[in-house]
Amino acid sequence: xxxxxxxxxxxxxxxxxxxxxxLLVTFLIARVVPIDPVIAIVGERAPPDVVERVRRxxxxxxxxxxxxxxxVGQILRGDFGTSVLTARPVLEDIRRVFxxxxxxxxxxxxxxxxxxxxxxxxxxxxxxxxxxxIIRVLGLVGYSVPxxxxxxxxxxxxxxxxxxxxxxxxxxxxYDDIVEPVTGxxxxxxxxxxxWEVFRDAFWHIILPASILGYFSxxxxxxxxRSFMLAELRQEYVTTARVKGVPEWRVIWRHALGNxxxxxxxxIALSYAYLLExxxxxxxxxxxxxxxxxxxxxxxxxxxxxxLGGTLVVGSVxxxxxxxxxxxxxxxxxxxxx
Numbered sequence: 231x232x233x234x235x236x237x238x239x240x241x242x243x244x245x246x247x248x249x250x251x252x253l254l255v256t257f258l259i260a261r262v263v264p265i266d267p268v269i270a271i272v273g274e275r276a277p278p279d280v281v282e283r284v285r286r287x288x289x290x291x292x293x294x295x296x297x298x299x300x301x302v303g304q305i306l307r308g309d310f311g312t313s314v315l316t317a318r319p320v321l322e323d324i325r326r327v328f329x330x331x332x333x334x335x336x337x338x339x340x341x342x343x344x345x346x347x348x349x350x351x352x353x354x355x356x357x358x359x360x361x362x363x364i365i366r367v368l369g370l371v372g373y374s375v376p377x378x379x380x381x382x383x384x385x386x387x388x389x390x391x392x393x394x395x396x397x398x399x400x401x402x403x404x405y406d407d408i409v410e411p412v413t414g415x416x417x418x419x420x421x422x423x424x425x426w427e428v429f430r431d432a433f434w435h436i437i438l439p440a441s442i443l444g445y446f447s448x449x450x451x452x453x454x455x456r457s458f459m460l461a462e463l464r465q466e467y468v469t470t471a472r473v474k475g476v477p478e479w480r481v482i483w484r485h486a487l488g489n490x491x492x493x494x495x496x497x498i499a500l501s502y503a504y505l506l507e508x509x510x511x512x513x514x515x516x517x518x519x520x521x522x523x524x525x526x527x528x529x530x531x532x533x534x535x536x537x538l539g540g541t542l543v544v545g546s547v548x549x550x551x552x553x554x555x556x557x558x559x560x561x562x563x564x565x566x567x568x
Contacts, residue, residue, distance in 0.1 A: 245549060250302075252545040256538045257301050261294070269532075305542065311535035315528055320539035323524065328543065329414025330400060331513070331520030335505035337417075337440035342447025343498060347487075349448065350455025354463060355482060365452060372449025380442050381515035388438055396434040398517035405431050439516040443509055447501045454497045458490035499555035503548045 268285050269276075285291055289300055304311070310320035353365040388394045396402065400416055405428050409419045417436070420429040462468065463486055471481045510522035517523070521540055528536035 245553070248549055249546070252542065252549075253302055253305060254298070256541050256545075257298050259541070260534050260538055310539035310542070313528065313536045314533045315531050315536065320535050323536065324521065324539055324543055326414070327519055327524045328521050330518060331506060331509060331522060333415045333417060334436060334440055334443065334509060334513070334518060334520060335502060337436055338443035338447055338505050338509075339498070339502045341441060341444025342451050342501060345444070346448030346451030347455050347494070350452040351459055351482065351487060353452065353456040354459030357460065362456075365456075369449040369453050372445050376511075377442060377446065378511045378515050380445070381439065381512055384438050384442055385515070395438045396431065398515075400432060400435055400519065401428070402431050402435075439512050439518060443505055443512055447505060450501055451494075451497060455490065455494060458493055459486055462486040462489050495558050496555045499551045499558075503551045506544065506547050 268281055268288065268290065289297055292300075308321055310324070312318065313320050313323055316323055349365050349368075353362045356362050385397070389397050409416065409423050409425050409428050412419050412422060416432040417429060420426070420432060459482075463482075465486075468481055468486055471485055472478070476485075506521075509518075509520065510526050512518065513520045513523040514526055521543065525537055525540040528534075528540070
């Protein structure tokens, strides 16, 4: 029990230091970028006395350490400031747009896991043969091709030419406001409301951007799965199982893959985190009203409160997913100590 309490205290201290560092970095970014928040609020043609008054009201005339202390206090109270672009609290805007990013990244991660893990296993089992070469080439393409190019090609081919999927956005215009938002995730909300037409429309809107993001995810997951599986297939317990006559499928899928699931948990968690914060280009190409699109649009309009608020959320997601993967790692591996 004492060891558990020590580990919990150490974990809380690590989270506190990490979050403090995140606050410090975002604060310094706001002071380094060549964007004056006062000018963004009052406009370039505002009289000098108005500019100075707003600067004092925002506390920007105070020493830097004092400004940072105020900033930390505001964040701890959940006050991320007001968006210049929407004139609403930034936290309210983030609550509105984040479910769209969560929905997109979650579907993409499912695609990456369901395809990437079997592909990595197949590449390891047939190492040096044609399935391995094909999977590795596809993974290399997933790392190399720009996501915005794939998005544009996907829209041109599957939406404009073939008509297999719906176009940009989360829903067709005539389905807007039919479903009462409960979770903010349209697929879940429409299913809960029994609006299966809306569910179908949302599914055909999300499948293309999620598949493109999922392709990048499966490229990473398949490569890591292949590496882990190659290491496990060389272990003595695998040779022993084969000598004892254990079926090959059981050796591969239960014994070898079972032992790779421990490091794969971290790989999947990191992939999910990268999709949550790295879907900016995909959201822009597909006009997906998520957090990445919100941050990009805010940056282009010099809305630094929104940019910093979104950055803090992304950083917190990374910290949270790392903690979750560490917790799952300790649950799966009995050898890990708390």
